[in-house]
Structure formats: structure tokens, C-alpha cells
Amino acid sequence: MNFEFILVEPAIEKHIALVRLNRPKELNALNLQLMGELRDALKSLDDNDEVRVIIITGNERAFAAGADIKQMAGKTAIDMLQIDQFSTWDSIRKTKKPLIAAVSGFALGGGCELSMLCDMIVASENAKFGQPEIKIGVMPGAGGTQRLTRAVGKARAMEMVLTGNFINAQEALSYGLVNRVVPEELYLDEAIKLARDIAAQSPIAVQMAKESVNKTYENHLQEGLFFERKNFYMLFASEDQKEGMAAFVEKRKPDFKGR
Numbered sequence: 560m561n562f563e564f565i566l567v568e569p570a571i572e573k574h575i576a577l578v579r580l581n582r583p584k585e586l587n588a589l590n591l592q593l594m595g596e597l598r599d600a601l602k603s604l605d606d607n608d609e610v611r612v613i614i615i616t617g618n619e620r621a622f623a624a625g626a627d628i629k630q631m632a633g634k635t636a637i638d639m640l641q642i643d644q645f646s647t648w649d650s651i652r653k654t655k656k657p658l659i660a661a662v663s664g665f666a667l668g669g670g671c672e673l674s675m676l677c678d679m680i681v682a683s684e685n686a687k688f689g690q691p692e693i694k695i696g697v698m699p700g701a702g703g704t705q706r707l708t709r710a711v712g713k714a715r716a717m718e719m720v721l722t723g724n725f726i727n728a729q730e731a732l733s734y735g736l737v738n739r740v741v742p743e744e745l746y747l748d749e750a751i752k753l754a755r756d757i758a759a760q761s762p763i764a765v766q767m768a769k770e771s772v773n774k775t776y777e778n779h780l781q782e783g784l785f786f787e788r789k790n791f792y793m794l795f796a797s798e799d800q801k802e803g804m805a806a807f808v809e810k811r812k813p814d815f816k817g818r
């Protein structure tokens with residue numbers, strides 16, 4: 560499998576595949592091409608009988624710092640609707656095999672959402688999670704308002720989504736967002752260890768069990784995702800979105816007007 564923005568190892572060890580997000584200079588910002596590649600890789604690994612568990616990781620500095628702001632900055636609400644990037648996310652969500660996110664550094668915006676779309680998260684001590692979209696004049700669009708609220712509860716999700724402030728790995732652990740926190744040099748090994756424990760089980764039982772846990776976790780999720788998506792698109796009709804994203808690109812503070 561040859562991709563530009565991800566690296567795929569179908570067998571990092573027996574039955575365990577590794578997908579590495581690989582745009583290091585941009586802190587693995589999730590542009591449309593990267594997400595399309597991730598969708599295609601996961602589909603292929605899901606169809607591969609040798610693979611039982613899939614780990615998604617980034618690098619030490621960033622799992623992913625969000626959707627690519629530079630790619631989105633000039634878009635209108637109708638552009639966003641027509642680009643329909645979330646159909647890619649919907650395909651990824653249909654992966655039958657367990658997905659483990661191995662997170663070091665920034666997991667922000669779409670990066671935090673991607674980690675939450677995985678079934679489990681192993682975090683390095685230096686991991687930082689956040690939904691900072693509000694700081695660039697928009698809001699989460701790929702499940703942040705839905706999955707974060709389910710994972711950490713309303714009060715904490717509300718604070719993270721409305722302030723855009725990050726939480727560190729220990730906070731993420733105490734909030735129940737991540738499964739475990741380990742020293743930076745061990746986060747990938749720890750994810751592999753967890754994958755090994757799962758890969759030793761019956762693949763068909765694992766698949767059914769994942770589907771069953773998601774049955775309750777995803778109860779009403781689809782309606783929430785759809786609602787969030789529409790609000791996210793609508794914000795691309797605002798001046799504040801243009802100002803917020805231009806300010807990020809120009810490395811200055813945004814001046815929001817509420818229009």
C-alpha cells in the first residue's frame with residue numbers, strides 16, 4: 560500500500576497492523592487526502608484475514624493537530640457541504656476490527672476526534688487532548704461534541720468545547736477519555752501489548768463484542784453527529800470563521816464580532 564501522508568505496516572507483529580499518520584511538519588494536520596488514504600488503508604486492513612487489531616499513531620510531537628486549517632480557511636458553507644468530508648469519517652467508523660489510538664503529543668480538534676473514533680486510547684505522558692475549534696471561530700465537526708460528551712461527561716466536555724483549552728494525559732485518564740498513560744518512550748509498545756491481548760482472542764467474538772459495546776455507546780450518536788455536522792457547516796457562513804482561520808494562518812489573535 561503506497562500512500563503519501565500515511566505509512567502502513569500490515570504486520571508490525573502477527574495479527575497487528577500499524578498505521579502511522581505522516582505529515583510531521585504540519586503536526587499531522589488531517590487534510591482531505593490524508594483522511595482518504597486512512598479510509599482506504601483501514602478498509603484494506605479490515606478485509607485482510609491476517610489482521611486482527613489495528614493501531615493508529617502519529618509521532619512523538621503530534622498524533623494530529625486537527626483538520627487542516629489552511630485547506631478549510633477559504634471555504635464557504637456550501638463548499639463544506641459539497642466536499643462532504645464526513646462520509647470518509649463514516650467509512651472509518653464502520654471498521655469491524657478493533658482500533659487502538661496510540662497518542663503522543665497533540666490530539667486536537669479532528670485529531671482528538673479521530674482518537675475518540677478509535678475503540679481505545681493509549682496515551683504517552685506528554686499527550687494533550689483538546690477541541691480548540693472555538694478559538695478559530697468554529698466548533699467540532701467530526702464527533703467532538705458527541706463522543707467527548709459521552710466519554711468525559713457534560714460539564715467537562717462543555718468546558719473543553721467552549722474554551723478550547725487542552726487537557727493533559729493524566730487529566731484525560733482521570734476523566735475516562737484514555738485507557739492508560741505511560742512514559743513517552745513506551746506508548747507504542749503499550750499499544751502493541753494491548754493489541755496482543757486482543758489479537759489472542761477469537762476474531763469473530765471480538766468483532767461481535769465490539770459491535771455490541773458500540774450498540775449502547777452509539778445509541779443516538781448518528782443523530783448527534785448529523786446535527787453537529789450541520790452546525791459546523793453553517794459556521795462557514797460566518798465572518799468569525801473567516802477571521803478565526805485567517806488569524807491562525809497569519810499567526811495573530813482573532814478579533815471576533817459575532818457575525
Ligand code: HXC
Pocket residue numbers: 584585586588589624625626627628629665667668669670691692695698699700701
Ligand atoms: C494546518 C497546522 C495545523 C492545522 C499546526 N499546523 N496545526 N496547519 N492545520 N490544524 C502547522 C502550523 O501552521 C505550522 O506550520 C506547523 O504546523 C507547526 O505548528 P506551530 O503552530 O508552529 O507549532 P506550535 O507553536 O508548537 O503550536 C502547536 C499547536 C498549534 C498548539 C498544535 O499548531 C495549533 O494551535 N494548531 C491548530 C490546532 C487547532 O486549532 N486544531 C483544530 C483545527 S479545526 P508553519 O508553516 O507555520 O511551520 C478541526 C475541525 C475538525 O480540527 C472537524 C473536521 C474534521
